[in-house]
Amino acid sequence: MICNFLTCILILSMLYIIIAIIISSMMYRRGRRRALTQVILTDKQKKLLAKHIKYYRQLSGTDKIYFEDKIEQFLDDVRIEGVGLMVNDLDRLMVASSAVIPIFRFKNWSYRNVTNVLLYPDTFDEDYQYEAADGRNITGMVGTGYMNGQMILSRNALIKGFSKNHGSENTALHEFVHLIDNADGATDGVPENFLPADCIKPWIHMMHQEVHKIETGHSDINPYAVTNEAEFFAVVSEYFFEKPDQFQTKHPQLYDMLSKVFAQSPSKGVS
Numbered sequence: 001m002i003c004n005f006l007t008c009i010l011i012l013s014m015l016y017i018i019i020a021i022i023i024s025s026m027m028y029r030r031g032r033r034r035a036l037t038q039v040i041l042t043d044k045q046k047k048l049l050a051k052h053i054k055y056y057r058q059l060s061g062t063d064k065i066y067f068e069d070k071i072e073q074f075l076d077d078v079r080i081e082g083v084g085l086m087v088n089d090l091d092r093l094m095v096a097s098s099a100v101i102p103i104f105r106f107k108n109w110s111y112r113n114v115t116n117v118l119l120y121p122d123t124f125d126e127d128y129q130y131e132a133a134d135g136r137n138i139t140g141m142v143g144t145g146y147m148n149g150q151m152i153l154s155r156n157a158l159i160k161g162f163s164k165n166h167g168s169e170n171t172a173l174h175e176f177v178h179l180i181d182n183a184d185g186a187t188d189g190v191p192e193n194f195l196p197a198d199c200i201k202p203w204i205h206m207m208h209q210e211v212h213k214i215e216t217g218h219s220d221i222n223p224y225a226v227t228n229e230a231e232f233f234a235v236v237s238e239y240f241f242e243k244p245d246q247f248q249t250k251h252p253q254l255y256d257m258l259s260k261v262f263a264q265s266p267s268k269g270v271s
């Protein structure tokens with residue numbers, strides 16, 4: 001009897017120790033992540049995400065927290081500055097969401113090829129001027145040469161990309177897809193780090209086939225995609241994330257390939 005009682009006490013004590021170890025390890029991990037992240041989203045900012053970012057709204061509760069973590073991490077890593085405007089919370093959250101959506105399923109991803117995002121009020125020209133009367137037709141770009149590490153975005157285009165009834169275009173997301181494409185060292189429309197080796201040739205063939213359809217007026221994909229392979233990849237990625245159901249119905253093979261690249265299937269609610 002005494003022996004049974006002592007065994008019970010021993011088992012209960014061990015259980016208590018195991019539970020204490022699990023809880024303290026969870027708290028340590030949470031604390032450690034917080035220590036690494038300085039930006040902590042406020043409830044007001046989370047409400048802005050819910051109101052303006054459809055992708056976030058459709059996530060499960062756990063994935064929403066994961067998304068918020070990634071937003072915080074991005075805002076820690078990348079400075080967002082206004083040129084001729086004051087950057088507000090919603091601007092920051094929209095830029096960060098554009099960055100996070102395509103890499104949402106990549107563990108431990110950080111954009112190594114961008115340190116600053118410059119927000120311009122509207123379109124700009126090739127000399128990065130936004131006040132000229134003519135020739136301002138650029139809505140977003142990733143800098144090269146002395147502009148390396150910089151991204152420029154039109155705030156109007158940024159907001160339009162997340163507004164209702166905006167179609168299949170999202171300029172900011174397009175620019176971040178160029179950075180993902182560039183992760184293997186070449187912005188060439190072939191994201192080698194994210195496509196299985198046996199899919200690369202079929203992907204290139206698929207791009208050329210679709211370019212032919214666009215050129216002959218048999219595709220609903222934005223004709224800007226025919227500029228080159230890099231633009232094709234960025235343009236179809238916008239469509240993939242902005243109108244996933246429509247994209248899957250009209251372009252099932254392209255959809256399957258992009259699901260592999262981004263490791264997600266947004267038509268099914270980001271699974």
Ligand SMILES: [Zn+2]
Pocket residue numbers: 174178230231234
């Ligand atoms: Zn582009």
